[in-house]
Amino acid sequence: MNSLRPLLFSVFLAAAASAIVVPATAQGQDPIEITLKTLTAQMKFDLNDIVVSPGAKVRMTFENPDDMPHNVVFCNPGTDVVQLVMKMLETPEQAMKNNFLPEDPKVWLKSRLLNPHEKQVLEFTAPTTPGNYPYVCSFPGHAATMQGVLRILGEGPKLEELKFALYHGEWKQLPDFSKLTPHRTGDVPDNLVQLNFDDYKNQYGLVFTGKLQIPADGDYVFYAASDDGCRVIVGEERILNDDGMHPSTIKEGKKRFKKGMYPVRVEYFQSTGEAELYVGWRGEKFDTTALSKWTPPNWKKGVVQKVNEFVGMPLEPKEAPVIYRNFIAGAGNRSIGVGLPGGFNFAWSAETMNVALAWRGAFMDAARHWKNRGGGHQAPAGFDVVRPAELTPPLAVLDAPEAAWPSFVPDQPLEGYVWKGYDLDAKGLPTFHYTWKGVEVDDRLEAKGDFKSGGTLVRTLTLKGNIPAQAYLLLSQKGKLNASGKGFAVQGEKLSLVGTSYSNQLLIQAEGATAVGDKLLVPARKQIQITYAWPELHPANAASIAQ
Amino acid sequence: MKAQRLFLSFLLGSLSTQTGLFTPARAESPDPTEAEYYKITTFPTPAGAAMEVGSVEFLPDGRVALGTRRGEVWIASNAQNATTPGVWNAQTLKFEADPAAPAKDSISYQRFAEGQHEILGLAYKDGWLYVTNRYEVLRMKDETGAGKATRFETVCDKWGVSGDYHEYSFGSRFDKNGDLWVVACLTGSFSSKTPFRGWAMRVKPDGTMVPTCSGLRSPGGIGFDADGEVYYTDNQGPWHGACTLQHLVPGSFQGHPGGNAWYSLAPNMGPRPVDPNDKSRMVIERERVKELVPPAIYMVYGPGKIGNSSTAVVCDLSAGKFGPFAKQIFIPDQSHSNISRVFLETVNGVKQGAVFPFLKGLRSGPIGARMGADGKFFVGGSDRGWGAKGGQPFAFERVDWTGKVPFEVHEMRAKADGFELTFTEAVDPVTASNPASYTAREFTYIYQEKYGSPEVDDVLPKIEKIDVAKDGKSVRLKFDVLTKGHIHELHLDGVRSAKGAPVLHPVAYYTLNEIPAK
Incomplete structure (x- = not known):
């Protein structure tokens, strides 16, 4: 393809490419491996279209990661699978006894009824008659959405009476071969389009002509992949034109044809470098069929198509803060995610009455919770996630500053605290409210500046009422603390959320903050202001954290 | 009319030896359709929003508050009067507003x-909107x-949550004592x-929580009957042969022992009940487990029956503005995208009654629902x-009575030896008194x-005797056997109204927890 590419390299690639031919033609012995899964909480299979050759040996792994039982039942072409299941349920006791697997002559293959999180391997020989074989989960109530089609497709007709004409020349695109005299012509004995003639390597053109039987009226898709350019003409129609110098990628062209024998013409040219040519076609009644000797990797791509892939649903704070009360990984089960315009985010826990996480960049991806049944914990979408003080209550009375900080136990009442809710100011920024030992506490976080340009997260706690003696606010625990300027550089405990690890480093500054062992404490008072900053924004302080 | 009836009874007499052949069909009465009686308006929903309605509440000014599964609250204006349906857009997968429609006909x-x-409960009181998440x-x-x-x-946060998807919580409106109920999956x-x-709790006005019933599995909705009694729907699964409508009697156990460990945290509920025996029957376990309240209604499971996924509990308090079913209960089904109708009565202190198909054709999987005093x-x-059969990812719809009365079984009451049916209009005494017009079956589920x-x-069972009331408004069926604890399925395919119409929904499923003495 590329005339500047060193010759050695192109030789190596050509060899590598030819090796790929093997698996494409070796369908005889090894079973085809297919994995069919149920989708968690969606009442669907992950595949709804599977294509297999007639009589192929198949080893299908059927997995049920869902939380309810499922099976898979393969039926003959034309079966109304919903009807089949309804008919089975007309004798419910019998159906139950059979684990909701229909005893029906229309069924030719079925799995067990898999309990949640089970799997089963089904080894079978595919039907030899081409057709669409529907499959379904026959557990009551599932058939309407848990369906798919196993398509048994044989190969289509191949080219006949194929001839080649070889031309020499240096082109950057396909020439008008009709005005040129071929260097050599001849028959192609195996009727496969190919480049394996041994009297040329570079700077040549080839024109293949032959005949192709269109077996019935219908739509046909032709494929070609060539390095360099090619063109496919069927009858009078130019189906594909992939001219110019380029590496091979599969292109397709679709046309409707009437039944009959059609002339086929494939034009190709090679400049220098890699040389590849693939031509194939597919009909409604037959699978993709190669018309060339060489086939590119995944030339049957689409044989097994994934469906129902999740895409993200990012929540983006634009003008106003975005609030997301949901299961946020690392923030307990009652977290309130707050995304602020400007790229600062945090999760406030209505279990611990405390900031559980803070992070920069993107806020949250809601897809996990909003595209299925709504379970599971989702990690923040952004980066530099920090958890300054584990999941702990914020305020405590300590006999001595060295005493252990009370811990939070999920589902146990948090001694002395009552969650009161929050309100939103005119900008939509929340202030959280709770009481602690009769003291009314307001907790509010806002961004100062942008996260990309030295901004910080400023938190203000306001305490109203009689603050008990020896009451403290916990800023950090179980990390490494280094005094740094007016504040502390904190290397928090290792933080890993849903498989992603974070360095958990931040800078905390609050008037009166004192390091006591691995705790960073402030004596409780009427108002406490805390500034959180990420060390990257303060290179000098980052160095002290690294020690 | 009279002459025709006489003629028919003559005909009946002539066919009485071969009753199986007597399938009344009157060509002059085409099959009625649901849409003649109840009209569904599918509203447009706001651009950029997923209107996954989980709860519906009315505000004092008539606007309608909608709580969604994505945690939003929307206030809809002109929802009562809007007539312009949404226009389906296959690109956005939404019903969109018709910009040409005049505002007076449009919802906003x-x-x-x-x-x-995930808001699955809304209740308005004194200027506040109470939200159950x-x-x-x-x-x-x-x-x-x-x-x-x-x-x-925050009003009350005293029940747990672990991150599992199944842990939904549905909230009621305020009950007759001013309490709000929560049912927790x-x-x-x-x-x-x-x-x-797996419990039902009451939240008192001061925010304290009173654990009230155990044994819930997977509630789909909660509501009140006309007397203010509290019911919830539960869904087929372990310990539930089918979806059910259940009466939340304070102190009761509702059938699924999975949450009974929490009796340790609910001293007001007394000691933990004995666990039900597996592979038993509800009617047997009621004898063993004294706290067990049987489902008031089995929402018979399966295609072509009642449903697969019961949700809201909506009582008709419109005094006739929603048609002839005043004080009855309507229950949508998320999977079948339909609504069923329930008639309840109390026998020996236990709630029971019949469920009838009512209306099909909602466009998504209904969850939240509410009927106004205006019907x-x-x-x-x-x-x-x-x-969901409806096929659309979400929808907000209104059902209106057209003013035309469908010919339906109105009420179905248990009697010592059978059932008494009342109808929304007079029956044709010939077909209604013919045993061949009915088929009956009794069955239950494994508990x-x-x-x-x-x-x-x-x-x-055999229907041994049929008495049609003189006014044609009720029919008394005597069965040769009634089975306590069984669902009594009655088909009325042959019954015609005096005007010759078939029953719009000719099937009833009566859950016979108790057989009355008379």
Whole structure:
């Protein structure tokens, strides 16, 4: 393809490419491996279209990661699978006894009824008659959405009476071969389009002509992949034109044809470098069929198509803060995610009455919770996630500053605290409210500046009422603390959320903050202001954290 | 008319030796359709929003508040009067507003709040909108008058949540004592990982929580009957052969023992009940487990029957503005995208009654629903996580009575030896008194830990005697056998109205928990 590419390299690639031919033609012995899964909480299979050759040996792994039982039942072409299941349920006791697997002559293959999180391997020989074989989960109530089609497709007709004409020349695109005299012509004995003639390597053109039987009226898709350019003409129609110098990628062209024998013409040219040519076609009644000797990797791509892939649903704070009360990984089960315009985010826990996480960049991806049944914990979408003080209550009375900080136990009442809710100011920024030992506490976080340009997260706690003696606010625990300027550089405990690890480093500054062992404490008072900053924004302080 | 009736009784006499052939069909009465009697208007929903309605409440000014699964609260204006349906857009997968429609015929929306955790309960009181999310009841208010909630006050957060998808929480409106009820789904189908999962709780006006009933599995909605008694729907699964409508009697056990560990945290409930025996029958376990209240109604499971996924409990308090079914209960089904109708009575102190198909054709999976005193029935939902026949990802709809009375079984009451049916209009005495017009079957479900149950223990009763009241409004059926604890399935395919119409929904399923003495 590329005339500047060193010759050695192109030789190596050509060899590598030819090796790929093997698996494409070796369908005889090894079973085809297919994995069919149920989708968690969606009442669907992950595949709804599977294509297999007639009589192929198949080893299908059927997995049920869902939380309810499922099976898979393969039926003959034309079966109304919903009807089949309804008919089975007309004798419910019998159906139950059979684990909701229909005893029906229309069924030719079925799995067990898999309990949640089970799997089963089904080894079978595919039907030899081409057709669409529907499959379904026959557990009551599932058939309407848990369906798919196993398509048994044989190969289509191949080219006949194929001839080649070889031309020499240096082109950057396909020439008008009709005005040129071929260097050599001849028959192609195996009727496969190919480049394996041994009297040329570079700077040549080839024109293949032959005949192709269109077996019935219908739509046909032709494929070609060539390095360099090619063109496919069927009858009078130019189906594909992939001219110019380029590496091979599969292109397709679709046309409707009437039944009959059609002339086929494939034009190709090679400049220098890699040389590849693939031509194939597919009909409604037959699978993709190669018309060339060489086939590119995944030339049957689409044989097994994934469906129902999740895409993200990012929540983006634009003008106003975005609030997301949901299961946020690392923030307990009652977290309130707050995304602020400007790229600062945090999760406030209505279990611990405390900031559980803070992070920069993107806020949250809601897809996990909003595209299925709504379970599971989702990690923040952004980066530099920090958890300054584990999941702990914020305020405590300590006999001595060295005493252990009370811990939070999920589902146990948090001694002395009552969650009161929050309100939103005119900008939509929340202030959280709770009481602690009769003291009314307001907790509010806002961004100062942008996260990309030295901004910080400023938190203000306001305490109203009689603050008990020896009451403290916990800023950090179980990390490494280094005094740094007016504040502390904190290397928090290792933080890993849903498989992603974070360095958990931040800078905390609050008037009166004192390091006591691995705790960073402030004596409780009427108002406490805390500034959180990420060390990257303060290179000098980052160095002290690294020690 | 009279002459015709005489003629027919003559005809009946001539065919009485071969009653099987007597299938009345009167060509002059075409099959009635539901749409003649009840009209569904599918509203447009706001651009950029997923209107996955989980709860519906009315505000004092008539606007309709909608709580969604994505945690938003929307306020709909002109929902009662809007006539312009949404226009389906296959690109956005939404019903969109028709810009050409005049405002007086159109619904409009305003977003009142967002960011809550799956709102499955809304209740208005004294200027506050009470919201039930997965783990708390809070109340919200707009304190600035800008149309957006600014204050979010926690009312009660005393039940648990673990992160499992199954742990939904449905909230009621205020009951006759001023309490709000919460029904909390188990953690998954079998167990309760965190306090009061699988329980019904009352939240008192001061925010304290009173654990009130145990044994819930997977509620789909909660509501009141005309007397203010509290009911919830539960879903087929372990210990539930089918979906059910259940009466929340304070102190009762509702059938699924998975959450019974929390009796340790509920001293007001007394000692933990004995566990039901597996693979038994409800009627047997009621004798063993004294706290066990049987389902008032089995919402018979399966295609072509009642449903697969019962949700809201909506009582018709419109005194006739929604048609002839005043004080009856309407229950949508998320999976079948339909609504069923329930008639309840009390026999020997236990709630029971009959369920009838009512209306098909909702466009998504209905979850939240509410009927106003004006008979406007609002229903909305989503198919997220479970398929819905309606096929659309979410929808908000209104059901209106057209003013035409369908010929239906109105009430079905248990008697010592059979049932008494009343009808919405007079029956044709000939067909109504012919045993061949009816088929009956009695069955029950296995009460078991395993998921669901087939219909078992079939009894095929004979209808021994039929008395049609003189006014044609009621029919008394005498069965040769009634089976306590069984669902009595009655088909009325042959019954015609005096005007010759077939019964619009000619099937009833009566859950016979108790057989009355007379």
